[in-house]
Amino acid sequence: MDEVEEGYSWCAPELSHDLWCRNALAGVWPLLPSRVRAIRQPELDGIDVRYRSATIPWPDRPEEGARWWTWRVPRRLEIEAAEQRDPDWPLGWEMMPFPRPASMEVVT
Template identity: 70%
Template sequence: MHRPDGPRDSLAFSAEESDAVQAAITAVAPTWAGGQRVTLHGLFDRWKSVIGEVEEGYSWCAPELSDDIWCRGVLAKIWPKLPARVREIRRPELDGVDERYRRATIPWPGRAEDDAEWWIWRIPRRLEVEASEQRGEGWPLGWAMMPFPKPDSVEVIS
């Protein structure tokens, strides 16, 4: 039987676990924007992809980052609904990619580090912009709506 998360997860999860995983996902986010079914593997892959972009230098605007990290919010919502063994198997991977995101970002000034949705309240350490979008020492175009001055620890590269 083909499992929604492909060969990697189907080897580790029983049919009942896979069905429970998909039911949890379907209850929160049944499809991606393009209409494809959301899977646990897909959520992890998307989260890792976003982190890779942030590590290299995020080249999109602040609202785009909010859209891109949507996958982490879905993971948070489904996590308590997943079978315990699935959480146990995937927890080290989630902790590892979350740590990468923390290292590639800085905390939003004035926000507690332990907020339930901590990933929302972080800013990439490196913003990659076109030279024409650079605005002196402040936020570049696409980030100017931030409600605080650009921290010195945020590097803007072109």
């Protein structure tokens, strides 16, 4: 979470890989005892709020629902100067199916 907030320095496929823990948690969450969920829910909610603040939703994707976190991109990308080839997506993100949002910051 800290890396996404400070500026994500990996590529889009790597972000998908990094989200495995949130996907796994979503899968086991319903299996946990209700007492454990009640105790841990505020912590999970806080991390989700931080993630929403540090990311931008994909256009035309729901912001709620199952695995909503997979349809978001970091608000700030950190890249090497040589990786910025055009004014749109940097290297490693060019496969995104929409133009880079104006609210996304790319820093070197």
